[in-house]
Amino acid sequence: MDASRRTFLTFTAAASALALLPVDAAMGATSAAPGTATRPFEAARRPRLTNLAHLRFLLADVPVVASATHTTFGIEAQPTVRAPWTYADTDGAGGYRPVGGGTRDALTGYWSQGAYNADDIARAAVVFVREWKATGDAQSRDEARDVLRSLAFLQTASGPNAGRVVLWQQEDGTLTPSAVPVELPDPSDSAESYWLARSVWAFGEGYAAFRRDDPEFAAFLLARLHLCLDALGLESLSRAGQWVQSDGRRLPAWLIAGGADATAEAMLGLAAATEAGDSRSRTALQSYGEGVAAMSTDPARGWPFGAVLPWTGSLGFWHAWGAAAPEALARAGALLRRRDWSAAALSDAGRFTPQVLASGGPHNAWAPLPAEAQIAYGAHGRVAGALQASAVGGEGLRVLAGLAAGWFFGANTAGIPVYDAATGVTFDGVETDGRVNRNSGAESTIHGLLTMQLLDANRDVADLATSITGLTANTGLRVIDAETARLSPGCVVERPDGGAWTGEGNLSGGAYVRIPRGEWVEFDVTESGGILHGVVWRQAADAGEAEWEVLRGRRRLWKTRTAAGSTGDRGLTEADGMLVPELLGGDLPETAVTVRCTSRGDVRLDALLIQPRIASAVYSTRSGSAVLYANGARQDQRVPPLAPGTGRAYDADGSPRGNAAQSGKVRVRGTGFTVTRS
Template sequence: MTFQRTPVRLAVLSALLLGVAHAQTAAPLRPNLAHLDFLLIPGFQIEGRAHTGLAIYAAPDPKAPGKFVQVGDDDEGLVDLDDVARAAVVYLRDGVQNASPESLRKGRELLGTVLALQAEDGEFYNFVFPNGRINRDGPTSRKSAGFWAARGVWALAEGVLAFRTSDPAYARELEAALNRSVAAFLKGTTPKYGQFKDLGAGIKAPDWLPLGGADIASILAVGLAEYVRATPGNTEARTLLSQLAEGIAAYAPGAPDTYPWNLPLPDTNDPWNWHAWGARQVQALALAGRALNKPAYIDAARTAAGQAFTALLVSRGPVEGFTPAPDLYPQIAYGMESIASGLFALADVTGEGVWNGLGGVTVGWLLGQNEQKLPLYDPASGRVLDGLERGYTNASSGAESTVTGLLALLGAQNRPAAQAKLNLTRLERVTDELIEAESGSDFGSPPETRNTSRASGGKVALLPPGTSLTLKVPAGMTGPYLAQMIAAGPAGAGVRLGTLGASLTFPRDVSTVTKLGRLSLTAGGTLALSSTDKALQADAVWLFPNLAYTLLGRVGERVLLAKSWSDAAQNLDLKQIPAGAMVNVYDRQGRPVAGRELPAYGFALATWAQAGPLPQTGNAGGPAVTLTAEPRVGNFFPLILTPAVDTDAFTTSDQPLRGNLDNPGGEFGATFPAERGPAAGDLLTVGGVPLRFPDWKAPKNVVTLRGQTLTVPTGRYAALHVLGMADHGNYRATVRLRYADGTEESRDLALSDWCGGPQYSEPVAATYPARRGGNGQLETLRCTVYAQKLAVNPDKELREIVLPEQTTMHVFGLTLEARP
């Protein structure tokens, strides 16, 4: 399914329709299944017989704010096995876990739909059109033993276990269907079992996994493992599980200091590409290791979780994946849940609580412990948003996101160690960073580049043999780092970073990661990157600090997760950890280690009580800018924003591709058509307040909120008037007002989506009859700039305005109103 990967641009798809922008979410004692219930379609016809369907997508209702509508896909269908099967698992687990006959009933109804989509040979179709006809020809639906069939098997296995005591006859019916599918999968795996294909660089991939997918195999294995454990007499199911687990474990290349760090890869046809979505390999290995009595599989799961999953948690969470360059967005519940479920499975298999704690930190992503500090789960409605894009949320709430979000919450529900790590806020982080090769210079000139979607910045720098680039070390990066190189080149191509050298061994045009070595960085310094005797396509230098960490917190408590990238033991002497903290240290497989010395590539989890309010976050990284005011206009002082502008919100008819307002992660974005609105630099009057409109002729003309601190002319004011708008939804964020006496006050700034009309009763300052899309063409969307008013304490001298870090909000103008 791909809907959650599509940027949602209509204002009605606003995160605030769920109230998630600043929701304070309590730890979920029981997940709310109401939105999943809403997605159900009772009496859905599948080729003449009534079943219970599940709509694949749901989007905010443009005619009823706060409501959602079911959505299908014109080409694929309205209902699909992929989502129906996973929803059945949710209902069955909720039914068993929370003793809910209603959930068991709904799970059973969905299992009926699973059976309806199974062919006689045990394979499955996926999609059903609204008219009830099975989509037999679509590439994402035709009969196969692949992704959707694996999910069908998982649901059937969970059904057998859920009903074998209460309804043995029905459980036997499900088991017969499961056996047909097991036979279908064995038909594909057994002929090639034990055969490997050479991918180069000394890596061999198992050639017997279904459609070459370790991700497909892991879904099957998760479904079969507990079934095999409970039903040891089913030899065919046990054989298939054994083959799958062996193949998953065999495809985990790398080393502790080199990507993919023994992380099981998902696709034997695409080496080095790992994706978070569906990354159930750790969960599958842990459960299969227990079911088959194979400790080596459990150890493989421990290695991947202790090394790679902890690295993700310290870094940026459930990223889209690695190509092998980090691909940060979109981040979706599907990816988060796969990682959390792997950690919870390890906790169940090993009995070690640390995995539950890490699983709780992972599920915390859903509740706001993410890059944008936005909850994606609304406990009041049960909706799970379709993911985080770069700078905004996808505000639809389809089946896949809802189902996987609920699976993660169900996983955390009865685990006190996991519950204790929910609802944390990220306060500080030191982690891996990329220095893009294309950012360097060759004798003062930028390098020649080539665009490629798999590069970290969308480009690679082309280095002919013997050429070099000078790279700048970002501010704040000092001390020892592990250096890796993401590049492509012919076999044997060499690359050096300073005095560190390494060779690439993959074929040309296949990106790989090569360890360069260890170096000591000086903030603001330079590094020399050079090729040797063969041409090189350099993507980025990937740098890992010897000690990476993320500091999380809530009122009264702090949690710190640290990860070692050093090949030697090191003291855990972070100043953030107070003397009285509870510190638990582990090796890279999650085995406890005494003391505070962090072993090579190990990790640590520290917790402590801390009095006082939670510190303000999200504004530390924004620049400090000094603003001056225009001459007084009546009782008002329009501020000159020129020193702070950082975004081009406009295009013109003769430059239709120049600006980019709403797509910070891409080259092109939608904009206001300048010729359809106020003149450049016009002084607008809104409700008697003068507000200076941007000079849209300038290359940068508006301020995107990035945590900037704006120093203003010190004085006593009654109000701050804001000219602005939001994109990709309606957003609220906190503006902090700092006074000359050292005190500070917070104000709520609410800005509506530019193409959706005022949602906060704010006055309209300017209206455009159309907007210009990223392709340069006008779109018939009425778009608006709004005015807002924030109160200022008139008895104190205002000195600074600290903007929030919310890049979907933009300020076009600011005016200070003098006190009467």
């Protein structure tokens, strides 16, 4: 299970003291415990990275009984299905114990949420389907069948909620339509949802896989996929072509649960079914692809650097988990010959992913500044997006995929492997301070395995990923909080009683500076050639402007203005105003400068965001190092090497553009990237 868009993953709140350890303690435990992650063997010495052992350990036999609203394929002959436990906590002795969601009632044995959930059941089915198709493994085929039958039982088959999906299920097969704490929609099959979108993903891939192997079962899966589309046709698909307002921007009204995140995962199943010849899936794919593509951003305008935004509820919020949009758009764009969709995927993979890597990896939330823990779900999205986009772009995106996959082998904030090819365990994540959550629940296991399946199918990418042993340095976005800068006497530091969350994003440092008309805030900027973004918490009403000046001594190099208010129609967002970094324009010189923000109205200033002209990430590898250089400017750059090595320069779409080294410096194409290795 993943967090909602409005709650950020905080491992310290959910993990036991045993599971959450500092780097040194976690590394010590790794060497001693067989259930923890170790580095994989070299590619030539291991047949596959994918190991289903831990996912199979999580699988449970679940009894099911047909009712007027819930049934599944062959239930009379096989009244048992299989589903993965939601969580698995480390037991302190090198093993794991399965855990359900919420708290367990000592008398009934029921969990306040459930033991199993549709989100993880659907994604586990995808893992087993893909493993069977990749290897021909009969056990994986049987497991795919049993887990798909489990998912079908959770789908409401008749009545007013037909086609929608109940999220939670108890160990004895009893469904829990309303969980504690409450999750929306409530009951969970009363409206479309993430779990309905993921059911589309699983049913679509399952249908395509079983179509020739077991036509009867495939026909059942296609019928269940169409039942999903019936339900979606009453909600999101019924609004195709309609638009909503979000702080003045027109956004698609026909995304599942209001998000490109959920919709993109459904698109993966629709694409598989379309490739298998289902015309109804093709029609739905066309509609949803239009909606997801409409959430793309223009990297020329700065933040979020070409990413596809996940949520119509905020223009200043991107999250790593569920970020399947570039993968879905690249696949659907190639299938339906939509170059605009492919272009959106290439922008996300080739412009945004380098910024993610240079900022330290797949932090769970950019809201709007990168922060929070890193999890397998987020890392998998960067790998899958870059790999799928490489099919319509260039080979450089495969290199980015390899660097992104290095997260599993040590290129993370903890500096240790979080996937163990010997056991199939993927840790539940790492915190920004390097603490490791050594639990290994279904979601982490699944997305670790989905990544390993991609690496097994792309050995050049796997060779790079598994050669990486750590992230030794990175130079990405830097933030200077306004409250830490020089303030004129009339400025006031405000700390909202409700905390950092504004309803659409997080205030950096949990505070902002209110700048009355004529007052100012000054920042000292030492980055040579940095690219500036002002982070103003804009108000809904007209609040005047913020005037920005770049000064070297007493000389003003350039100035510009940005709005302090007038965000436009709030629309469906949760709060008035918005918190979105705004590109200021103009080049910074190679020397230190002062950036002054003067209020020409009523300015709520959160921070100054500095994007390096050349962002970078330096990885340690078994043979030396690998270095990523990402150019945020339009002009080609030549910079001193950060480590010895040779490599290639690439355009933003991954097209190779010659050798990296030139006259003792590293050449980085305008808006492109370069990777060197030694």
